[in-house]
Amino acid sequence: MQIATSTGETKDHDLWRRIRMGDEQAFTAIFEKYHRTLYNYGSKLSPNSSLVEDAVQDVFIDIWRLRHNLAEHVTSVKFYLYRALRRRIHVALDKFPSMEEISELDDEDTPANHTNSEAILIEAESSSVRAQRIQELLAQLPERQLEALTLRYFDDFSIEEIAEIMGVNEKSVRNFIYKALTSLRQSREMLLISSLIFWMLLFF
Amino acid sequence: MKHDPYSLTELIRNEEFIAWVMHPDELSDRKWQAFLEKHPRKRKTVESAREYVILLAKDTGRHQPTRKQSDRMWSIVESHMHDEVTKTPEPVPVFKTSRGHGWRWARVAASAALILSIGSVSYWFYYKKADGPLQEVAVREEADLPNTIQKYNDTEKPMTVLLQDGSSVVLQPGGRLSYSEGSNRKRREVTLTGKAFFEIVKNKQMPFLVYSYGLATKVLGTSFTIDASSESKDIKVEVRTGTVSVFSINNLDNSQKEAVLDKPELEGVTLNHDQRIAFSKESGKIVPLPAAVAASSDKDVSKQQFVFDETPVSDVFRILEGAYNVRIVYDREKMGSCPLNATLIGQPLKEKLEVICNALDAQYEVADNQITILGKGCK
Numbered sequence: 001m002q003i004a005t006s007t008g009e010t011k012d013h014d015l016w017r018r019i020r021m022g023d024e025q026a027f028t029a030i031f032e033k034y035h036r037t038l039y040n041y042g043s044k045l046s047p048n049s050s051l052v053e054d055a056v057q058d059v060f061i062d063i064w065r066l067r068h069n070l071a072e073h074v075t076s077v078k079f080y081l082y083r084a085l086r087r088r089i090h091v092a093l094d095k096f097p098s099m100e101e102i103s104e105l106d107d108e109d110t111p112a113n114h115t116n117s118e119a120i121l122i123e124a125e126s127s128s129v130r131a132q133r134i135q136e137l138l139a140q141l142p143e144r145q146l147e148a149l150t151l152r153y154f155d156d157f158s159i160e161e162i163a164e165i166m167g168v169n170e171k172s173v174r175n176f177i178y179k180a181l182t183s184l185r186q187s188r189e190m191l192l193i194s195s196l197i198f199w200m201l202l203f204f
Numbered sequence: 205m206k207h208d209p210y211s212l213t214e215l216i217r218n219e220e221f222i223a224w225v226m227h228p229d230e231l232s233d234r235k236w237q238a239f240l241e242k243h244p245r246k247r248k249t250v251e252s253a254r255e256y257v258i259l260l261a262k263d264t265g266r267h268q269p270t271r272k273q274s275d276r277m278w279s280i281v282e283s284h285m286h287d288e289v290t291k292t293p294e295p296v297p298v299f300k301t302s303r304g305h306g307w308r309w310a311r312v313a314a315s316a317a318l319i320l321s322i323g324s325v326s327y328w329f330y331y332k333k334a335d336g337p338l339q340e341v342a343v344r345e346e347a348d349l350p351n352t353i354q355k356y357n358d359t360e361k362p363m364t365v366l367l368q369d370g371s372s373v374v375l376q377p378g379g380r381l382s383y384s385e386g387s388n389r390k391r392r393e394v395t396l397t398g399k400a401f402f403e404i405v406k407n408k409q410m411p412f413l414v415y416s417y418g419l420a421t422k423v424l425g426t427s428f429t430i431d432a433s434s435e436s437k438d439i440k441v442e443v444r445t446g447t448v449s450v451f452s453i454n455n456l457d458n459s460q461k462e463a464v465l466d467k468p469e470l471e472g473v474t475l476n477h478d479q480r481i482a483f484s485k486e487s488g489k490i491v492p493l494p495a496a497v498a499a500s501s502d503k504d505v506s507k508q509q510f511v512f513d514e515t516p517v518s519d520v521f522r523i524l525e526g527a528y529n530v531r532i533v534y535d536r537e538k539m540g541s542c543p544l545n546a547t548l549i550g551q552p553l554k555e556k557l558e559v560i561c562n563a564l565d566a567q568y569e570v571a572d573n574q575i576t577i578l579g580k581g582c583k
Binding site for chain 2: 135152154178
């Protein structure tokens with residue numbers, strides 16, 4: 001038994017309409033609903049938390065400031081917000097070319113499968129550590145692979161939407177995700193092999 | 205490298221599959237159940253792909269702001285709402301790149317050297333010990349995996365899930381409950397992330413177990429709340445009625461675990477009504493918490509007393525509607541003013557309805573989103 005009042009999309013559109021008319025409550029509701037996931041997404045684009053905070057704030061400040069000029073029909077409010085945030089962060093990063101440069105390099109050069117020695121050496125204590133390990137693996141993915149994974153799995157965007165948000169074609173998005181998953185899988189396979197080796201050492 | 209369209213990696217990125225895992229509905233459920241019937245060998249792959257999708261969703265969503273950051277962001281946004289002339293401030297970029305380039309490469313090199321020597325051994329230890337969601341499922345799927353059902357509450361209101369045995373679970377927004385419905389099972393098992401209030405039908409032969417991040421909560425029939433949010437470091441368990449036992453399953457190997465889970469007795473730390481504990485996901489330690497301050501939010505189902513003394517049935521139904529977020533349809537004219545005497549605390553929704561219907565000489569039906577009460581009323 002499950003009772004849903006209205007779908008997320010129609011609700012967003014309603015809020016959007018009310019924001020355009022200057023409804024502060026609707027604006028608060030949109031902020032409340034999306035600022036956390038936006039911040040989460042922003043964190044994948046820049047490790048600098050104060051920069052991300054500022055960018056999230058600015059997206060919302062802009063919406064309120066320009067509320068009378070907002071497009072009447074947006075296909076998806078969520079999509080609009082994410083794209084706006086990405087632009088914001090990239091504008092902020094552009095001012096610091098050194099940083100942008102590094103993130104570019106990351107995309108090209110980070111090997112798909114290198115295992116963090118620190119992650120391995122941490123003595124496993126409990127179940128949550130297991131999930132943390134996947135997190136560690138995620139932390140080593142090239143930035144754009146991680147970005148695509150986040151948008152796909154956490155934010156639940158379609159490949160088409162992700163392509164538009166990231167400004168690449170759909171094939172690239174599929175590629176980012178595929179590569180990321182392959183490196184997760186490889187580390188899993190490595191585990192199997194290494195446990196085999198261990199057993200052999202144990203027996204001989 | 206593989207041409208199997210239903211290999212692990214393919215499933216994990218299959219759009220329909222992701223949609224099913226994240227937002228299962230009747231249609232997708234039917235589709236994937238049919239798939240499993242057609243390809244019974246794929247059951248394990250499907251189960252681990254499902255866990256991967258959930259883990260990926262959880263782990264890529266780990267960078268949410270703290271309460272403090274949220275407040276800070278909102279206060280700045282709010283100050284701009286009422287101060288239209290102020291220019292948007294430039295983002296203050298007084299920072300250094302925290303991704304040191306050279307350091308990163310040094311780490312890669314160090315890793316490479318270490319992997320060969322220590323890597324395999326510690327990896328093995330790591331996995332042997334770690335007992336995460338993936339492995340937990342792996343353990344259970346060996347037994348048998350009938351129809352796994354997943355409920356995810358993506359609404360902003362509580363959602364009531366009725367289990368086959370008559371127990372009810374009120375899942376708070378953001379909560380996720382998965383369980384299998386099958387007949388001949390030794391125990392009733394569900395997996396929870398997020399917060400939920402459980403009212404469990406008594407059955408001493410079949411203990412009811414809730415798994416959340418390495419904590420098992422075992423009951424024979426009672427009501428309690430579990431708060432196992434992915435963001436929080438601790439899992440909180442609070443007992444409303446009856447007795448509940450909690451224990452960590454991280455340090456048990458499979459055969460020990462099976463034995464402990466099957467025993468009809470309660471294990472580990474035992475909690476009685478109104479007692480609370482917190483379980484640390486990291487250390488696996490269980491610490492008692494002081495009794496909750498009685499927050500008189502009469503909306504929350506876990507705080508309701510459900511004591512009715514000559515209460516008009518219309519009020520009773522209103523309270524149930526609020527507590528379980530369900531719609532109850534009945535003939536208000538005929539039944540609305542019938543008085544009811546009952547104490548329904550700790551009983552699952554279905555049992556409550558049975559008691560009420562017995563008193564009213566009525567029947568009830570549950571259809572997807574509403575409960576219909578049929579009766580002649582009291583004369």
